[in-house]
Amino acid sequence: MGLESRLGDNILTTVADKFINWGRKNSLWPLTFGTACCGIELMSSIASRYDISRFGAEVIRFSPRQADLLVVAGRIVIKMGPVLKKIYDQMLEPKWVMALGACATSGGVFDTYGVIQGIDQFIPVDVYVPGCPPRPEDILNGLLKLQKKIERDTVLPQER
Amino acid sequence: MDYPEGNQALAKLRATFPDSIIEVKEFRRDITVTIKKEALLSIMQFLRDDEELRFNYLASISGVDYLKIEGVENRFAVVYHLYSFKNNCRLAIKTFVTEGSLDIDSVYPLWKTADWQEREIYDLFGIIFKGHPALKRVFLPEDYEGHPLRKDYSLEGRGERSRFDYEEG
Numbered sequence: 339m340g341l342e343s344r345l346g347d348n349i350l351t352t353v354a355d356k357f358i359n360w361g362r363k364n365s366l367w368p369l370t371f372g373t374a375c376c377g378i379e380l381m382s383s384i385a386s387r388y389d390i391s392r393f394g395a396e397v398i399r400f401s402p403r404q405a406d407l408l409v410v411a412g413r414i415v416i417k418m419g420p421v422l423k424k425i426y427d428q429m430l431e432p433k434w435v436m437a438l439g440a441c442a443t444s445g446g447v448f449d450t451y452g453v454i455q456g457i458d459q460f461i462p463v464d465v466y467v468p469g470c471p472p473r474p475e476d477i478l479n480g481l482l483k484l485q486k487k488i489e490r491d492t493v494l495p496q497e498r
Numbered sequence: 499m500d501y502p503e504g505n506q507a508l509a510k511l512r513a514t515f516p517d518s519i520i521e522v523k524e525f526r527r528d529i530t531v532t533i534k535k536e537a538l539l540s541i542m543q544f545l546r547d548d549e550e551l552r553f554n555y556l557a558s559i560s561g562v563d564y565l566k567i568e569g570v571e572n573r574f575a576v577v578y579h580l581y582s583f584k585n586n587c588r589l590a591i592k593t594f595v596t597e598g599s600l601d602i603d604s605v606y607p608l609w610k611t612a613d614w615q616e617r618e619i620y621d622l623f624g625i626i627f628k629g630h631p632a633l634k635r636v637f638l639p640e641d642y643e644g645h646p647l648r649k650d651y652s653l654e655g656r657g658e659r660s661r662f663d664y665e666e667g
Binding site: 416417419420423424427445449450451452453454455459460 | 637638639646651652653654655656658659660661662664665666
């Protein structure tokens with residue numbers, strides 16, 4: 339983008355920040371990487387009762403190339419680690435990651451040889467949702483927290 | 499006793515393989531026959547093909563680790579659960595495998611379903627099934643070292659879960 343290099347940090351670029359962030363946070367396209375019961379709760383929060391589309395994140399994509407929010411819902415075993423990493427790598431910027439539930443966050447109760455003790459050891463996580471599994475309200479709360487975070491992003495690079 | 503089919507199988511087995519049967523146990527009408535490892539294939543073939551018995555269905559194969567269990571000499575055991583559709587009865591065949599010689603005959607030639615079950619036992623216990631067409635890991639990654647269901651393998655593993663040398667891209 340060439341706009342900010344000419345204009346610098348002034349009213350136009352801050353308005354652009356606000357505008358673009360507003361667009362991004364209200365239309366997150368999640369890729370649901372559901373490997374356990376958290377995936378079921380995630381489905382529940384997408385369905386009509388909890389209705390994730392109230393927050394603009396109802397377009398579920400199973401292709402990493404079309405998604406900007408990776409929701410890791412469930413335990414990730416050592417064999418699945420490289421798969422998850424590959425999916426994350428294939429997503430286009432800007433992208434965010436939600437670690438859903440105790441297992442994705444820390445391994446949960448599965449303190450065993452096969453389960454990775456937290457996905458943040460190999461991919462960056464933006465928001466952690468606690469619970470085993472978290473209720474749909476928790477998932478939506480996590481989404482709102484992530485929206486708050488996106489709001490604070492600076493879209494245009496500060497320095498080149 | 500009201501479980502004649504099982505006993506009939508046992509009687510036939512005793513008559514045909516008198517030297518290969520080590521022990522017979524009964525628990526709530528379920529019969530477990532411990533046999534010598536060398537006789538496994540011939541006994542299994544007999545049980546499957548005998549006109550009266552027809553144990554034609556291999557329900558499951560399990561591996562057992564008897565580490566530090568008192569009164570058990572050999573470390574590992576492989577247990578075969580057979581079912582006869584003809585007589586509606588079950589029979590368990592048990593063989594012991596020592597830590598020194600971990601190999602046992604594969605029953606894949608008799609029941610094709612043994613394929614993945616034997617691979618699973620090989621994967622988690624390290625028991626070698628001779629005559630298996632492709633004895634490689636099923637659950638764990640191909641480059642995994644060790645057999646984690648063994649009792650001397652620590653639950654937390656040996657650092658496999660915190661190795662993140664993934665390929666880029």
